[in-house]
Amino acid sequence: MGKYISKRLKNQKLRLERLKNAKSIHNTIPTSTEHVTTTIEKKLKLARAQLNSTSTSTTQSTIEDEFSSPDIPYESVNIIVSIGMILNLVNKLRCPSCDCVGKMSEKITQRRGLVYNIKFSCICSFEMSFTNSTQLVHPTTKRMDELNMMACVAANIVGIKRTGMTTILGMLNILPPVQIENWNKYQKIYSDALDVVKDESLGRAADEAAEQSSEPADHEGVTNIKVSIDGTWLTRRGHSSLHGIATVCTTSDPSKVLDFECLSRYCTTCSGLLGIKEHSPEMYQQLLTQHIASGCEANHSGSSGGMEAAGMVKVFRRSEAKHLLRYTTYVADGDANNERALIDAQPYGNMPIQRLQCINHFSKRMRTALETIKNKYKGEKLEDGLPIGGRKGRLTDDKIHQLTVSYGSAIRSHVNDLESMKVACWTTFYHYNSTRENPNYESCDPSKCHICKHKSFDSSKHSIASAVMNVIRPVYEKMCSEETLSKVVDGGTTNPNESYHSYIWSLCPKTQFHSAKYVRDAASLAAILYNDGYQLSFTKLLQQCGVQSTIPACVRMLQLIDNQRLKDYKLKTKATRQKARQRRILTEQRLNQKEKYTYTTGAFD
Template sequence: SAKRAANADCVDASSRVASATSLLDSDCVAASSDVPAASSVQDCVASGMPCLPNASTSAIAASSSCLASSPKSDNVSPAVHLETHFLTCEEIEAADAQRTAVQERLGAMPATQRKFEAMTPDPRSATATSEGSKFYLVQMDTLSDLHSRTLCMHCLAPGLTIQEGTQLGLATKLELMCPHCGIIASSWNSARQNDAMAFEVNIRAIMAMKQIGKGQTALNDFWATMNVSHRGLHHRTFQKHLKKTFRDREIQCVDKFYAESAAAVKEVYKEMDPSFCRDITVVYDGTWHKRGHTSHIGVGAVIEYHTGLIMDAVVLSNQCLGCQVGPKPGDADYASWHEHHVCQKNTDAKSGRMEVEAALILFNRSVSKHNLRYTTLVSDGDSATFSALVQENVYGLVPIVKEECLNHVQKRMGTALRNLVQKSEKSLGGKGRLTKALIDKLTDYYGWALRNNSNDVAAMQRAVMASYYHVTSTEEEPRHDFCPEGANSWCRHKVAEASDSPQPKHKYNLPGYVAEAMLPVYQRLSQASLLQRCLGAKTQNASESFHSVLWSLMPKEQHASLIAVQTALHEAVLRYNAGCQRATKEISVSVGLTPGHLAIQRAAEKDALRMGKAKKRNRVKNERRERKKVRKDTSSYSAGSF
């Protein structure tokens, strides 16, 4: 939609140009009756003159539709027509108010609550039932002792015993022995899955290991310690089920969740703006399986900003262990090996480039997958990903706008000051100068200046420079002109001035050469171009939270294959978007298991605990914010911060 008019009599030309740019969408066809009006709007935009001299009585041109191209021919170049819609000033203000109200409502909720409410409720009852086969750990001697009190069905002799027969993983054939008749009956301790040779107990064991972030080695060690089996599952069997039973089936499950998340996001955006087409704000960040820049596996995930729902994710691997240790071209058995080998290398990118490659994959398929465009990108200071997206021209003439993560911008102050101390020829650190504690304080003050003025670039600039001049102020040269006025100011000198009290002594008294060295850092980090990208105080907290969920299911300390990370990613997405309870149900059904009622009960407990903690943190944060509102007048920070 068009931006609010700069005044009641004209529409800002740059806003109309931006609106026209946002209309580029080949899927929307303009009505032929609107072509004359569109031409007049384009003429006004090109000339830079106001389209409507009296906006108080006329309608203001606002964008809500798209550009359409006429069929191409050999003699006629494609014609582009602009379908215009008109909104009055009152309608624009009402739309802004509606959008703000929805964003404030979502912002007041904990992130967990936003996601759970946005996702479609599970049609199955949330109450744990007696569904699913229940398993017990039974000592064999106890079981044999129990059967010894029964009679043989053939000879009626007592003394029946249970002995172990064939063992396939954790599935064991139990044989009922009569001392006279021999084996009179046998049965497996677990049923096979429908239309499959796999035993339910083996599939559940793999699923259990996945949910606690462990693999085949941990599974074998656990059952060996319990004296159940010296090797719970062979590593080939484990990997086969991980690939065929879990990964391949979970793909369909997680795709359904992605579609459901996209539908929920569209509903939220339509609530904010009824004319919403498909441009949304997303948070994107990459993560790696190994720390440092030597990881062979990287993950990229796109998270919608307002709802916190994961829209899409991908795992990249630049290494295949099978290709490294398997037969090489020219070997006698290479052809047969290569025929059955599934390579786990899906990119040639180095670890540092994986974040960029993942972003290109996810952004390029956003329209085909969800009919959405990720046109506003919240990311850290690394410009490689954004530059690659711009160069790729992902959405044609529709630009992608980058907004900064406020947490990462705040860290730049600390990094810049520490580098200043280390690289300066003069001694800037130590007592009475830039100590570690002072640098940490200045970093916090910089972050507060941005957060507390997140809707006004000029106010952010003033607050940032106020912190600089306040800290570098001395008895000989006081610098408190930028500090907030009044008795409630965070500046003790302004408080004393307002109450006609004696001026307190300056706290820091930094040498002049230190203040002079700090000034370029503050000037660079208070540039309008940077602060413009910080409007709204957006962060990448959602990405960091998702990464913690993902790597809890596949710890960075243990080796993992592409398939293992993919299965961990699938479960992490389901848990993050809809909670453990629904994730357990959906994955169980996808692999052919009936959800166990005890597993569902435990998952529900974890979700309730997660929601309770989220609400408590949110309540404490809101209470703290309300207390600050009561205390402050024109202050940008809490009283006594300096």
């Protein structure tokens, strides 16, 4: 009996149930011809199928008909009123005891953050009380309120913490949220709930990856898959890398966050204790021992460079137990630290791990190589008596950019086949090596080539002098060789990791200090938002926090955000996205040239 068998059986049962649910949903929705295209659209479809299978409500929604019925059940919507307004209302009514009108007065019997208990008493001694929130339904808590819980979740979504929430409330003429000790209790409930929802979401991503894997599960129930890995870190000015995060995403369709590990060299408690050390070293030692025993936030002591690699090894090592997966192939950018660490760590014993280059990072090597050649021939005359750079038909910065872009796009459009990739890469060389008098276009793709498409296209603007081409030919001989290109065959990009990272940092403003715990929560929140969108993530999260009331205004906001993300993505058509990428590459290239010491990716040698 394999060690993962019981977990696999449990997962299979879950998957079957999900499948059943998905089928019943499918039967109730009138089948229409759906054109699911974008990644975000696919994710939202999956998320909404989840939502419908878990909710008991009969309302079913698809992405298109979201706002066909904009009626909001107002009795469940919160509004802001002053206590005086409620008193005015009460005083328009008759007292049930003495039948008088307008003899009521109010008294706040208790305030817990946003929640008020108000007592209205009549001069006849009749009393009635009023509260503006229901209590949280949560096994570990007493006297905690939905409204305060939601304020805490809100502060986390926007990344403003308690201080920011106090500002917003103050500007709305509302007293501050619950005091800091109580806020921390709400924050604890939020963190625990977040962990549960995050693990579910990562688990679904793992199931999808296993289902789409080209390899079947082995006798222990573990599947080998291809992932993309990358790292990111957060620094405050003047510190060197306080927080680092190693991230792993699936390469399935749509790609999702599979796992991540946060590392930190900083602990709030430890640095607080340093203040005691000076005047009372003994007490410091005692407190430090206690603190270490109860869990220190700092979990990395090495250099910040090794941070990402250390996290990556952890993530790979736990993949079998956590997800029933082995990350036996991974796509990564130029950083060699991870590769070295993974080779040393051997997370899967003797089973080899294959590394593929990120296509985006890889194609930048062409630029590095061409720039190196250009520098080498600086001040020299080529065989036609002219310098290498300078003007039309020579190796200008724009030409280097164009050559790099066409090299990258040749790889991208032939990513699954080494032979045709090689041909396509050489084509980009011959393409620039030709003039109308001496054409060399036989092997090019007519649909992409200006010269083939437009008979009037001035090829002299386009071509590069043959003396220059002869000089850069060795670069192409290396960059278009089977040995070099085999590193990107069947490869992918680390784009999913990069957009996940931008989600994380949008929750951690660089101007503020963040504890290790806060960064970990931000990474969890970013993962579920990236994987499942806002509506599913927060519906599950609020349920897990014990919020049971219907919250139509909140749901509406979540749907709006999801739909807006979808619209933004659709607006950027493929063409504009490509243009944006080219612009980005060009700016980066110009910035690189300005810096005296440049960071070179895999310099050509």
